[in-house]
Amino acid sequence: MKNFALIICMLLVFGACKSEKKEDIKVEETTKEEFTPISASDMETAVIYEANIRQYSPEGTFDEFTKDIPQLRELGVKIIWLMPVFPISETKRKATGGPDSKFASEFPEEERSKYLGSYYAVTDFTEINPEFGTKEDFRELVKTAHDNGIYVILDWVPNHTGWDHEWLKTNPEYYTQNEDGEVIHPKGTDWTDVADLNYDNQDMRKEMIEDMSYWITEEGVDGFRCDVAGSVPLDFWQQAVPQLREKKDIFMLAEAWEPELLDGNLFDMAYAWDGHHLLNGLAKGEKNLEDYEAYIQKISKDYDDDDILMNFVTNHDENSWNGTIKERMGDASELMTALSFTLKGMPLIYSGQEYDMDHRLKFFEKDSIPKTKGESWDLLKKLGNLKNTNPALHGGKNAASYKQLDSEKDILMFERSKNDETILFIGNFSDEANKIAVPGGMYLDYMVNEKIELKGDAFTMGPWEYKILIK
Numbered sequence: 001m002k003n004f005a006l007i008i009c010m011l012l013v014f015g016a017c018k019s020e021k022k023e024d025i026k027v028e029e030t031t032k033e034e035f036t037p038i039s040a041s042d043m044e045t046a047v048i049y050e051a052n053i054r055q056y057s058p059e060g061t062f063d064e065f066t067k068d069i070p071q072l073r074e075l076g077v078k079i080i081w082l083m084p085v086f087p088i089s090e091t092k093r094k095a096t097g098g099p100d101s102k103f104a105s106e107f108p109e110e111e112r113s114k115y116l117g118s119y120y121a122v123t124d125f126t127e128i129n130p131e132f133g134t135k136e137d138f139r140e141l142v143k144t145a146h147d148n149g150i151y152v153i154l155d156w157v158p159n160h161t162g163w164d165h166e167w168l169k170t171n172p173e174y175y176t177q178n179e180d181g182e183v184i185h186p187k188g189t190d191w192t193d194v195a196d197l198n199y200d201n202q203d204m205r206k207e208m209i210e211d212m213s214y215w216i217t218e219e220g221v222d223g224f225r226c227d228v229a230g231s232v233p234l235d236f237w238q239q240a241v242p243q244l245r246e247k248k249d250i251f252m253l254a255e256a257w258e259p260e261l262l263d264g265n266l267f268d269m270a271y272a273w274d275g276h277h278l279l280n281g282l283a284k285g286e287k288n289l290e291d292y293e294a295y296i297q298k299i300s301k302d303y304d305d306d307d308i309l310m311n312f313v314t315n316h317d318e319n320s321w322n323g324t325i326k327e328r329m330g331d332a333s334e335l336m337t338a339l340s341f342t343l344k345g346m347p348l349i350y351s352g353q354e355y356d357m358d359h360r361l362k363f364f365e366k367d368s369i370p371k372t373k374g375e376s377w378d379l380l381k382k383l384g385n386l387k388n389t390n391p392a393l394h395g396g397k398n399a400a401s402y403k404q405l406d407s408e409k410d411i412l413m414f415e416r417s418k419n420d421e422t423i424l425f426i427g428n429f430s431d432e433a434n435k436i437a438v439p440g441g442m443y444l445d446y447m448v449n450e451k452i453e454l455k456g457d458a459f460t461m462g463p464w465e466y467k468i469l470i471k
Contacts, residue, residue: 035146037222037249043396048347052350054116057371066141089194124165151251152221156227160194199232228256242265251269257271259302274299276313308396311345312347331431338447354380386468401416408435428461433462
């Protein structure tokens with residue numbers, strides 16, 4: 001009888017243990033974090049990455065890029081901007097660029113297949129370029145990004161379409177026409193591979209908004225980078241963006257500088273074009289720190305405190321048409337990159353920049369970026385981590401303060417501060433060594449991870465040298 005009672009007790013204990021395990025598993029499932037729409041706090045700490053799918057890998061597919069999304073987190077990336085993913089028109093497909101550009105049709109037939117055309121000559125705003133894969137492949141890319149806490153925005157082309165877009169057949173009134181009733185390419189440009197859209201037509205506006213809404217509601221994208229946004233009437237954005245934001249919280253980037261595009265909850269971020277040209281000029285010795293101070297004063301005057309500017313040393317246009325970072329910035333490349341991460345705003349990384357890319361990517365043909373991690377990967381990883389984690393580098397709608405400190409000729413020194421955190425940036429914008437006296441105190445020399453004590457004495461900085469000091 002005692003043995004029978006003992007067996008019953010053991011079975012009850014065993015059953016209880018099994019129940020506890022089941023409960024533990026259930027708790028784990030219910031506490032899993034869900035991916036939430038982008039917020040203002042995300043914008044404070046974000047690094048944005050421009051993905052050139054065609055050139056990102058030898059295969060040039062969504063799948064090859066998707067494999068690398070988890071490691072982009074190492075660089076502090078929180079937003080992926082996909083260059084246009086839509087089908088590209090064959091009619092008037094470009095083979096070369098510039099004022100003397102040629103169409104693919106002008107070359108021998110056996111050569112034409114290598115000319116893939118401009119991403120910005122869109123045939124259909126709701127389909128996927130088969131060159132990159134399928135819509136299922138695209139969905140897997142978005143899912144993988146979201147699983148890694150990264151948002152995805154699409155490069156939208158609102159100013160024009162390719163010549164094979166169905167609207168040219170069904171609704172020619174959607175386009176700008178000349179006196180003879182012929183559809184024309186955008187005036188004042190050499191964009192002969194695209195047809196200019198007519199924003200006086202309200203039906204076209206409605207269809208444009210519907211196509212943009214599709215990607216938010218059906219495909220889960222988190223916003224748009226809008227090509228030449230300043231060339232589209234402002235009242236279209238006042239009409240479209242509120243409707244898009246009704247779908248969910250999104251991130252809107254304007255390829256434009258106009259401050260009015262950032263008013264009234266329209267776009268969240270614009271291009272720091274003047275800032276980019278300034279960085280090129282500083283690196284070449286064509287501009288100096290007086291020009292830098294004038295720039296800081298100008299953006300403080302032109303933009304509201306909650307406006308965000310995108311800081312960059314390269315992007316697809318700069319790389320293909322104006323040269324690599326090394327071509328344009330030479331020995332000052334690392335200094336300018338560090339400055340782009342420490343200024344108010346959001347820093348950009350362009351495909352290949354993280355792999356020390358030092359060649360101009362072809363624009364209309366297949367090319368490929370290098371894929372070996374080196375100095376640039378380590379640099380961007382350090383800068384991205386600091387951007388993600390230190391409030392003194394917040395650059396969004398509630399950015400950290402900026403205070404320029406007294407310094408010597410060719411030496412820039414400024415403080416960024418927020419939430420009792422302060423970062424001191426010091427840079428020698430010269431190809432000669434310079435001395436600078438830094439305010440005394442205990443600091444972490446962030447880039448070399450060493451604690452240092454400064455007593456206010458002058459120390460020497462080498463050509464194009466910089467320091468990021470954390471108080």
